[in-house]
Structure formats: structure tokens, C-alpha cells
Amino acid sequence: MADMLPDDDFSFMDFISKQKEYLYVRVGKAKDLVAEDVTGRCDPYVEVRLGNYKETVRHLTSFENKLDLEWNKVFAFSRDRIGGFDATMLEVSVEDKGDMKDNFLGWVLFDLCVVPKRLPSDSPLNPKWYKLEDRKGEKVKGELMLAVWWGIQADEAFLEADSVGVANDTSVGLFNSQSKVYLLPRLWYVRVNVIAAKDLMPNDTTREPNISINATIANQSLWTRSMKGSMDPFWNEELMFVAAEPFEEHLSLRVENSIGPGKVEVLGICIVPLQYVDRRFDQRHIKAKWFKLQRDVFVEGRKTKQAMFGGMIHMRICLEGGYHVEHEPTIFSSDFRPTDKRLWKKSIGILELGILSAHGLTPMKTKDGRATTDAYCVAMYGTKWFRTRTVIDSLAPKWNEQYTWEVFDPCTVMTIGVFDDFHLQGGDARIGKVRIRLSTLETDRVYTHSYPLLVLHPSGVKKMGEIHLAVRFTCSSLLNMLHMYSQPLLPKMHYIHPLDIRQSDHLRRHAQQIVSMRLSQAEPPLRKEIVDYMLVGVSSTVWSMRMSKANFYRIMHLFGVLFTVGQWSTGIYNWIDWKNPRNSVVYIIVVIVLMYPERILPLFFFILSLKGVWNYRWRPRHPLHMNARVSHADVVHPDELDEEFDTFPTSLPGGDTVRMRYDRLRSIFGRLQTMAGNLATQGEKLQSLLSWRDPRATLIFVIICLVAAIVLNTIPFYAVVIQTVLYVSKLLRSKNKLPSVPTNFIRRLPSRMDQML
Incomplete structure (x- = not known):
């Protein structure tokens, strides 16, 4: 369906409910x-x-x-x-x-x-x-x-409607469940600085102590290093956890003394309720405290209700509110706000989504001898998730439901997933999902488009149908939104006191588990397999021949410009190629520029600005969707799919040595695959500067190029070189850990990663 531009009196809800x-x-x-x-x-x-x-x-x-x-x-x-x-x-x-x-x-x-x-x-x-x-x-x-x-459908009673069933005819779809909004819990990082311990009392004082601390929150467990030879050990180690409000779990610390292979002696336990822990949103100092350790008392081999003093442990504990706790892949994140609400900025606009209908859905199950599907949708953005009603027994369901979110950053992604209600059989089946990057949308424009639903199976990529959506991004202040392009993507604490990459991945996995558990406990529950599918990213650390080929061709696509320049340089030997007048003009321009080198930079930026204006004619009209060709899923070999869907470690039959080498190969090349994907993503971000994929970013870059061309044309070339050297030396001496404005601008640009399966 073609895009539709709103009139002055156009109501988004009227459009959603049109003729319904x-x-x-x-x-x-x-x-x-x-x-x-x-x-x-x-x-x-x-x-x-x-x-x-x-x-x-x-x-x-x-x-x-x-x-x-x-x-x-x-x-x-x-x-x-x-x-x-x-x-x-x-x-x-x-x-x-x-x-x-x-x-x-x-x-x-x-x-x-x-x-x-x-x-x-x-x-x-x-x-x-x-x-x-x-x-x-x-x-x-x-x-x-x-x-x-x-x-x-805009009637307020629509959301109250409980169910509509089917009597004698089940050939058409009806709503059988109520729409539901889910609010995500507020996630915090818990920083535990284990400093030292004293007054520990092991049972056997003649044995050399080997003491470590096990810290646990729910299913998250971390250990400090072991300290040998001292009953007053000193660690000064930091452990990071994820916790969600309301805090249902406590921080539990166990001081353990290793007394043999696989045997430990618990010297003391300390329980710290998280609701009483200090909170901070910056780098202010948190005072360390001594906590008492309790030790269980055993009488005749039985544990009694009494507990004895087990020593003291010196710790610094705080809830970090200055970080954004990531529970979804950063490149597809729908929210970058820090945990502490005191750091939140005003919203820059409103995002409206209309889930209209779907058609051509693949039957997911058999009911009364007929192939059918009971479809519903889940929309994810920010801290609010929405679930539509389930449409019973229909391959072309109609929902006509509208949802609204506040937008705090334009460089975020909204995700819509389609699922088959399979709860009677113990789980819901995924039909497909769509991701829409807000920065690729023009403001105050209604996009109505059908998006294909693609799912990769062991037998290959399969189109499961199409979903028809209506999307509008309304901006409250254009200046505030343009200012966001110069700001860091993540809160300042991520740059002032950054987390290790492995630590970030570890914390993200636990944050996903917490979100999945909380949503599965809601009423009605949002099942774990649904949440995991909505939160999963594209690339995996496990080797995939398909993903490696896809990333390779992405890089080759980026280097296509260099190949074109190489072909032109080959033609220079022929001096003037009268078979291609365009190349001849380029060669002549190159000769003139070489005669006046001070005009190289002004001409370069002027050409970039002209290229950006020229590409405006071919700017994208619709938000991008999943693309099997970009993902290299349409020509993948069955053996490659068998390898991709194999478990890790492998479940294929074979000797232990073969299995070990195969898993090692997959692990190593999985990292190389991720690096190639990241390289391709960065190159595509630079390439999108002039593609109008993000219309606001391209507009900013074109204006900068025009200004640079004018400035460089008016001032001497040597002055530009001197200013550049001074600026670079200033950056090298600067103690500011925040990324520069150009870096922030490039990180916010879209890439073809949005189209990857």
C-alpha cells in the first residue's frame, strides 16, 4: 500500500478505525x-x-x-x-x-x-x-x-471487551482475548566492592586457609579470587549484578574456605536487603561499611536455629542509577535512558503505531482437521510492551489497534512480532517480526505499508505472511531532536566508568532473564519464548557460514566505490576515453585540481554536498524490513543451515577430539564473523551520510559540507592544516572521556544491520 500524507484535520486514530x-x-x-x-x-x-x-x-x-x-x-x-x-x-x-x-x-x-x-x-x-x-x-x-x-474501534469500551466466541461456524477469525499493556521493571546495576574480611574462624586452624567470597543475587553468582595464607584476606574486587524493582531478591555473600578438591567450608553468611542500599547517579563516593557474618551452629550433626558470630566483611555496595541497563542488543535498543529518573530529559516526540491486519499467514497448527492460525501481535518500545487481541482461526486477521509511546531519542528501534497462540500445547509459535528505526521516519508523516514476515528454519528462509502497519512519528521540537545527534548515545557513566565488554554481555543476559521472568508472571503472561524472540539480536557469537557470507558481501558492497575509482584510474592511461564522456570529464577535472591543490578540500566537500542533494531523488519512501537477500538466506546451502542450527557444543556424532576442534573452530570464527559484521556496520553508517536513509542526519551533513566548502575556499590551505594539527593535539591532551561530537553523530546513523535476519 502506498504511503499516505495526513491532512491538517487528519486523526491517526480515525485512520486506524476507518470503516471498522x-x-x-x-x-x-x-x-x-x-x-x-x-x-x-x-x-x-x-x-x-x-x-x-x-x-x-x-x-x-x-x-x-x-x-x-x-x-x-x-x-x-x-x-x-x-x-x-x-x-x-x-x-x-x-x-x-x-x-x-x-x-x-x-x-x-x-x-x-x-x-x-x-x-x-x-x-x-x-x-x-x-x-x-x-x-x-x-x-x-x-x-x-x-x-x-x-x-x-476507538470506543473506550473496545479495550474492555472480554471475548467473542464462535458457535457453529469456525471459518472466520474473532477476538478471544483482551489487549494488554506490560510495563517493564526498572533495572539497576548493583556494584559490590568486596574490600576485606577479618575475625574469620575456620574449624581447622592448622590448615592453610584458602578463602574466597561467593556473592549471589537470585540466579546470578560471582566469585572473588582466592586468598591463601591469611585469616584477614584483602581482595578489593568489584562485582556487578542486575536487579529489578521491586527488589524481591537479596544480596547474599558467603565466605568460603577451600579445604579440598570440590569441598568448601562456609565461614560466614551475610544477607543485605537491596531496598536499603545506597543509590547514586554519578561518581560520588560511597562510604564502605563493615557487615557482620553469621555462621550456622551444628549440634550432633544437626543445624540449630541459633547462629554464632562468624567475623566481619568490609564492603562498599551501591545501586548504580547513572547507567542504562541493557536488556536488548544495543544496535536495536528502544531506550537509552539511565535508570535514575533524575537524569531523564524531556521527550522529543510521540510515536504512534497502528497494527491494522495481516494476510497470507502460514497455518501453524491443525484444529478439527483444518490448518489454522490464532494470531496475535506484540509491540515493543521503551518500557512499554503491548499485546493485541488474539484472532481465532484466521489466516488474514484484522486487529485495528493503536498504541502510543513517548520518544526520548530518535535513534531507537521499535519491534513488532507476530505469534500463533499455542498455549494449549504448551507454547506459542513465532510467525515473524518487523523492526522500524525511528530516525528513518519523516516527522508528522503516516506510513502505511505491508511488511513481510520472514523466519529462518533449518530448511531455509520462509515467508510466513505479511503484516500491515501504520506508523507516525510526531516531533515536539525539531531543534531538540537535531541536538540529540550531537549527544552521546549512552549515559555519561558508560564513558566515564565503562564496563568491560564481557561484563556487559554477562549483565545483558541476566537482564533479559529478569525481564522474561517478570513478563511471564504478568496476567495474562507473556511467555518466555515470546520475550526471548523479541529481545534477540541478529548476529551470534557462534559460527555461521551464512552470516559470514552476508557480512563479506556487505563489506564488498562498501568497497564498490574504491573499485569504481580504480576503473577510472585505469582509464587515465588512455588519457581521454571518448567512449564514456562522463569519465573524460572526470579526468579533466582531476588534472585541473592537481594544478591547484589548494582547491582539493573545497571541491571535495562541494562534491559531497552535491551528491547528497542528487540522492534526494532516490530517498527511501518506506521503512526498511527484513531482507532475505541482505541476510544471504535465499541462496544458503542446506549443509550450512544444518551447521547454523546445530547446538553449541555440537550434538553431531563423532569423536571427542573432532568435537573439540570443531567447537573451537566455530568459536574462533564466530568472533571473526562478529568483527566483520561490526566493520560492515560502521562502513554502512558512513555510507548512509548521503543516502537520506536518516533524512535529518543527511540534511545536517549536507549543510556541514556546504559550509566547509565555503570556508575552505576563503581561507588559505596552510591555515587549515595548522588548525587541524592544533585541534588533533588538543584532543590527544584532553582528559575528557566523553566521545566527540562527530563520533556521536556517526554512531547514531542507520545501517543495513536493520535488515538482517
């Missing part, structure tokens, strides 16, 4: 129901039927003196589905749940032609009491409070 009407039925209360059995007991429930659609509201147990019951359930029937069965009447009946047979208490009928229409801007529709009727149309005792109206 629903019949809303709100079931409120019931009163004066007649008890059917001699005990006066009545277990009523409500059944809503529209054509072949039927849904039952759960029954409530009651007694004769408590027959005023309340359900307060909402249902939404799509007009498109209703029209398919020529339904004209809505039936809302009340029945009594019986042991052998349910008893009909009465119903209320509505003619769809006279149901009122209501817009979201109208006043709320008040429910009314309706007298129940029997099947002959005569009034019976009992009343039911109902509200029935026609509305659109």
Missing part, C-alpha cells in the same frame, strides 16, 4: 430472577448470541435472598463478520445452570436496525433495565441491565 464498526454489548446486572428448584437456589449465567456467534458469561452461584447479580462484561462483534451471516437479531438470554439440564429463565431481543450509533466523542451510553420475555414473547419475572450500541 463494532456492535458493543455490555451485560450489567440482573435482578428479580426466579429460583427454579425447591431449595431456592439459582446459578444464572448470560448467553449472547448473534447469528452463528455465541458467547457465555460465567454463571454465578446465588440463593433466593441474593438474586441481584452483576457481571459487567462487554462484547464487541465486528460488522464485517455480522454481514457474512445476514444476522438481524441479537439474543441475550438468561439461563440457570443445572446438574442435568440448564433452565431457560428468559431473554431480551434487539433488532440490529434500531440499535443506536455512538461516536467516541459522544456522552457515555447509560445501560437500561429490560424485562425478560419467554420464547412466546410474553413478559416473565426478572430484569436484565444491558447497553447495546454501534461504535468503532
